[in-house]
Amino acid sequence: MRLKLAFVIICITLINSKVHGSGGDCTYEFSDENGYRCTLNIRDSHYDSAFTEIGGTHLEGKTDDDVVGVEVYRSVKSPDLPAFVCNKFKNLTFFGLYILDLTELPEDSFVNCKNILDIKLGTSPFFGQDIEKLPKNLLAGNPKLEVFEAKLHELKTLPEKFFANNPELRKISLIENKIRTLPADIFKPLVNLKELYLSENSLRKLNPEWFETLVNLEILYFYKNKIADIPKNTFATLTNLKDLWLSTNKLTVIHSDSFGVHPNLESVNVVENDLAAIDEKFIDNIGITNFLFDDMNCAEDRYISRNGYKTELKKVLKRCFDNYVPRDEHVTAATVNERTDADESTTTAASPAGLAEGQKVIKEFFTFFSTLANQLNEAAKAEAKGEAEAEVDADDDDEDEDEN
Incomplete structure (x- = not known):
């Protein structure tokens, strides 16, 4: 009887979730740093039904219009959830969806988040479904957006004009995806962009057109990709670049013509590559104070005094990488x-x-x-002869004592 009753309860729950949709409850909190926020706890997060309700009790004196941030840490199976949240909380500036258990997001997910400044999207690499692509107009209704992060694990590229309506973007993070390529004009409108993170992807080539308009970019990360070469003038327009990470790639040569003149470039990381040569002019053209590399022949030279850093660095690089030849000879580790x-x-x-x-x-x-060996041999023989004679004399003395 109890098993039958439990079965009936489960069936009623399933029917209700399909007919009436699913919902969640907000845990509200306020802080001076983050403002008034909701942590949304989804009910029945294993159902993919329509999202129709958000409950929860507001703090005293607060309403939906006061909510500026929503974070969802549980698995999201309902594609309607983002749009529902944006419709309910009209003044959102931050929206974090950290475990999207979907194959795609609807194009109108954030269209009513008119004041949104920061969107963070994520999936779990351990369970659930993965998003391989994003709709072209996903961010079209968010002209004030300043931060966009998408750690989706299976994302392979972005549509053309994806950021066309987001000129205020300051930071883009697309780490831990499977991006192999991007449209040439993908970052064209983003003259205010300061930070770009494309690490832990599958990029093999860098397109100089990506960076043509990014005159205010300061931080650029490409570590853990498969980049083997940096074309001419790739970073030439990035005159405000300060921090560049190219570690854990397949670089064999660093050419100065990839960079141009960068007086503000302070830190370059090329650890875990296959470097065989570095153009000395590269060091002349940058305002470097921290250059990280690894080479078994120069292990003791990785840490260089900050006094006269560039002069010392050039000496070290000359000792470690003295085989540089110009790009037109298509130098590789093998040809070097x-x-x-x-x-x-x-x-x-x-x-x-x-x-x-x-x-x-x-x-x-x-x-x-x-x-020297002969002399040592003769000395050893003489020493052995002396020891033998000393033993004979000692034996004679012992015999004389016995007779007495």
């Missing part, structure tokens, strides 16, 4: 090694006098050690 071997061969063949001198030094070296 081939060039080095060829240079050594040519130098030896063209300098017979140097070769003879070297052979003479080697002969003298072996002669010296041969003589």
Whole structure:
């Protein structure tokens, strides 16, 4: 009987969720830093029915119009939830959806969040569904947007003109996705952008057109991609760039013509690449105070004094990467090694006098050690003979004592 009753209750719950939709409850809190916010706890988050209700008790004196932020930490299966939240809280400036269990977001998800400044989207890599693409007009109704973050794990690209109506963007983070390429004009309207994070993706090439209008960009992260080369003038327009991370890629050469002149560039990280050569002019053209690299031959040189940093850095790079050749020779790690071997061969063949001198030094070296070895051998023999004679004398003394 109890099993039947439990079955009936489950069926009624399922029917109600499908007919009446699902909802959630706000836990409201206020702080001087974040303002009046709602943490939305979704009821029946495992159902994908329409989202139709938000409950919860406001703090004294507060209403829906006072809510400036909503965060959802539970799994979101209802595609209607973002639009419902935007319709209820008209003055939202922050919206965080951290576990989207959807394959796509509706295009009108944020259209009524007219004052939104910060949108954060996420999925879980451990359970649920993944979003591989975003609709072209997802942000079309958010002209005040300043921050956009999308950590969706399976996102492969963005539509053309995706940020066309977001000229106030200051920060974009697209880390932990599978982005292989982006439209050439994707960042064109974003002259106010200061931070761009494209780390932990599958980028193999950088397109100089991405950066043409980003004159105010200060931070640019590309670590953990598959970038093997940086084309000419890729970063040339980024005159305010301060921090550049290119670690954990497949770079073999750093060309100065990739960068142009960057007096404000302070930190460059190229750790965990396959670097074989670095153009010294690259250091001349940047205002660097922190250059991170790794090379087994220069392990002791990674930490350089801040006094005369650029001068010392150039000396270190010359010791570690002294095989730089211009881009037009299409240098790679393999061709650098081939060039080095060829240079050594040519130098030896063209300098017979140097070769003879070297052979003479080697002969003298072996002669010296041969003589030293003979001397040590003779000394060892003499010492052994002395010890033997001393033992004989000691035995004679013992015999004399016995006779007495």
